[in-house]
Amino acid sequence: xxxxxxSGSRLKPKHQRLVLxxxxxxxxxxxxxxxxxxxxxxxxxxxxxxQMRDDPxxxxxxxxxxxxxxxxxxxxxxxxxxxxxxxxxLDNSVVPVRFSGIVPDLFVEGSGVVAEGTxxxxxTFVADNLLAKHDENYVPRELQEMTEHQAAEMAEExxxxxx
Amino acid sequence: xxxxxNPKRFLSLATWLTPLLLxxxxxxxxxxxxxxxxxxxxxxxMGETVRILFLHVPAAWLGMGGWTAIAISSLAFLVWRHPLAxxxxxxxxxxGAAFTAICLATGSIWGRPTWxxxxxxxxxxxxxxxLLFLFFAYIALxxxxxxxxxxxxxxxIFGLLGAxxxxxxxxxxVWWNSLHQPPSLTMGKSAIDAAxxxxxxxxxxxxxxxxxGVVLARMRALLADRQAEARLRRKAMEAPAxxxxxxxx
Numbered sequence: 001x002x003x004x005x006x007s008g009s010r011l012k013p014k015h016q017r018l019v020l021x022x023x024x025x026x027x028x029x030x031x032x033x034x035x036x037x038x039x040x041x042x043x044x045x046x047x048x049x050x051q052m053r054d055d056p057x058x059x060x061x062x063x064x065x066x067x068x069x070x071x072x073x074x075x076x077x078x079x080x081x082x083x084x085x086x087x088x089x090l091d092n093s094v095v096p097v098r099f100s101g102i103v104p105d106l107f108v109e110g111s112g113v114v115a116e117g118t119x120x121x122x123x124t125f126v127a128d129n130l131l132a133k134h135d136e137n138y139v140p141r142e143l144q145e146m147t148e149h150q151a152a153e154m155a156e157e158x159x160x161x162x163x
Numbered sequence: 164x165x166x167x168x169n170p171k172r173f174l175s176l177a178t179w180l181t182p183l184l185l186x187x188x189x190x191x192x193x194x195x196x197x198x199x200x201x202x203x204x205x206x207x208x209m210g211e212t213v214r215i216l217f218l219h220v221p222a223a224w225l226g227m228g229g230w231t232a233i234a235i236s237s238l239a240f241l242v243w244r245h246p247l248a249x250x251x252x253x254x255x256x257x258x259g260a261a262f263t264a265i266c267l268a269t270g271s272i273w274g275r276p277t278w279x280x281x282x283x284x285x286x287x288x289x290x291x292x293x294l295l296f297l298f299f300a301y302i303a304l305x306x307x308x309x310x311x312x313x314x315x316x317x318x319x320i321f322g323l324l325g326a327x328x329x330x331x332x333x334x335x336x337v338w339w340n341s342l343h344q345p346p347s348l349t350m351g352k353s354a355i356d357a358a359x360x361x362x363x364x365x366x367x368x369x370x371x372x373x374x375x376g377v378v379l380a381r382m383r384a385l386l387a388d389r390q391a392e393a394r395l396r397r398k399a400m401e402a403p404a405x406x407x408x409x410x411x412x
Contacts, residue, residue, distance in 0.1 A: 018242045025238075025323060032327035036338065044340040045285035066340055104279030106208055114278075114342055131278045136347040138213060138355040140204035 046114050049089035052125075059121050065095060066114040066133060074109050087113060087125070099127040106132035170386055173247055177379045184376030192221070192369030198362040206359075215273045217363055221370035222266035226294060227329055228374070229259020230322075233301065234329075237322035240315070247382070249315050252322055253305045254381035258374055260298035267291060278342055286335035287343035290328060297325040 011019065046066035047057065057063045065087060073086040082100040097115055107113060112133030117126050199217030206213035236252035239245045270288070271281050282288065304318040336345045347354040355363065 014243065021238060021241050021323070025326075028324065029327055029330070032331065036331055036334075039339075045283065045342055046340050048340060066342075104277075106277055107279075108208075111208070129279075131280055131283070131342060133342055134209065134277055134344050136344040136354045138216070138347065138359045139207045140356055140358045141207050 049087055049093040049095045050091055051089075052095055052119065053093045057119055060118050062116070062118055064114055064116050065097065065125050065127075066112070067095070069107070069109050069111060069113050070094065071109050085109075087115065095125050096123070097125045097127055099130055101128075101130070103130055104132040106134060111135070170247070174383065174386065177383055181376055181379040181383065184372045184379065188369050188371070188373030188376055190369070191365055192373055195362050195366035195369050199359075199366060203362060204358055209277055212273060212276050213359065215269050216359065217366045219266060219269040219273060220363055221367045222262045222269060223291070224367055225370055225374050226259060226263030226266050226291070227332060228371070229255050229262060230294060230297065230325060230329055232378070233259065233322040234326035237319035240319045241323070249319060250382050250385050251378065252319065253309075253385060254378045256298060256302050256305060257381070258377045260295060260302065262370075262374070263291065263295045263298060267295060280342075283342050285341045285343060286339040287332065287341050290332040290335050294325075294328055294332060297328060301325065 046064035049065065049067050052065060067087040067089050070086040070088045074083065075085070076083050077098075079100075082098055083103070084096065084098050086094045087097055088094050097117075099115065099117075107130060112135055114131040114133050115125060115127035116129040116131070119125050196217055200214050203214065203217075205211050232255040233252045236248040236255070240248035240252065267288075270291075274283075275281050301318060301321055304313075304321055307313045308315045308318050335341060336343050353360055
């Protein structure tokens with residue numbers, strides 16, 4: 001690096017450093033983003049129901065399924081400990097799920113869930129573990145008393161991201 | 164910016180700004196925490212556990228903000244050779260690491276009742292853990308630069324390199340299916356009800372002021388260390404006999 005620029009046509013050292021650092025930074029960030037983009041399927045924590053329909057995992061392979069618990073689909077089977085429900089995705093794809101065990105507190109119909117388990121040949125997902133997925137909305141209990149119309153209006157205003 | 168390159172001018176500003184930020188930050192953060200812990204109504208689904216929001220979110224914000232400060236200071240140091248920039252980056256590392264650790268701990272405690280698990284290896288949680296390790300590595304490198312005479316440019320380059328992780332943390336919940344929920348606060352939109360949002364914003368403001376105060380205080384301490392060392396060295400030069408007996412530690 002030249003400390004003095006004799007002709008004036010060359011960059012000052014300060015600017016040379018700036019250009020070098022900015023170029024390095026741009027290359028670095030681009031590389032990081034490309035790597036992250038390439039990982040976008042592998043790094044996903046779970047399958048959505050539509051992903052499971054279009055590109056199903058191998059039968060018996062341990063995977064995770066995430067989506068919404070369909071309203072009105074949750075029921076307890078005859079043995080009294082196994083529950084069955086449907087998980088819906090962003091379109092109208094549905095995966096039936098079975099689970100025996102204790103569910104987390106936040107596991108309710110109409111809210112998000114991540115099920116760890118395996119897909120069976122008949123298309124049922126058998127879960128060994130359930131995780132409740134909170135959505136991005138934070139609403140005090142008092143607001144539940146609102147009329148349905150008000151609640152819908154509020155939800156409309158506050159919905160971001162999926163759903 | 165180079166107006167503050169002179170440590171004397173920086174110190175005269177930092178002398179009154181440091182206590183102002185520390186006291187103001189403590190008052191606002193403490194008030195917001197008390198508000199959030201005692202007076203905010205419980206959440207529709209999560210109930211009382213929603214209160215951890217008021218510590219978790221400011222900690223996450225300052226963990227990422229801490230590294231952003233390191234990256235910007237490192238850029239200023241590498242390009243403009245700004246003498247205080249390396250100091251600022253060093254000063255931001257420890258509080259940044261502390262807030263990242265608080266964010267991970269509170270998130271884990273929150274995850275148990277909410278999700279049903281302490282920890283999962285999803286995109287958001289993993290990238291935040293990587294940030295904590297980056298902080299540890301940066302602190303080790305900066306100490307090596309100070310004590311063992313390694314070039315100060317090495318931690319600065321590492322500070323810039325690690326900045327790649329910040330947009331990854333931010334976007335992790337959007338790019339990948341994740342157990343962590345998508346962002347609640349996006350440009351001009353909030354999915355957080357005002358009853359939670361107002362104390363949350365005060366908590367973020369209060370902890371940010373506190374963070375600024377800690378960084379300034381640490382910068383002053385680092386400067387004082389450096390001056391004391393320079394003075395010792397000068398004394399040793401002036402009185403060789405004294406210098407030889409006491410040594411230059």
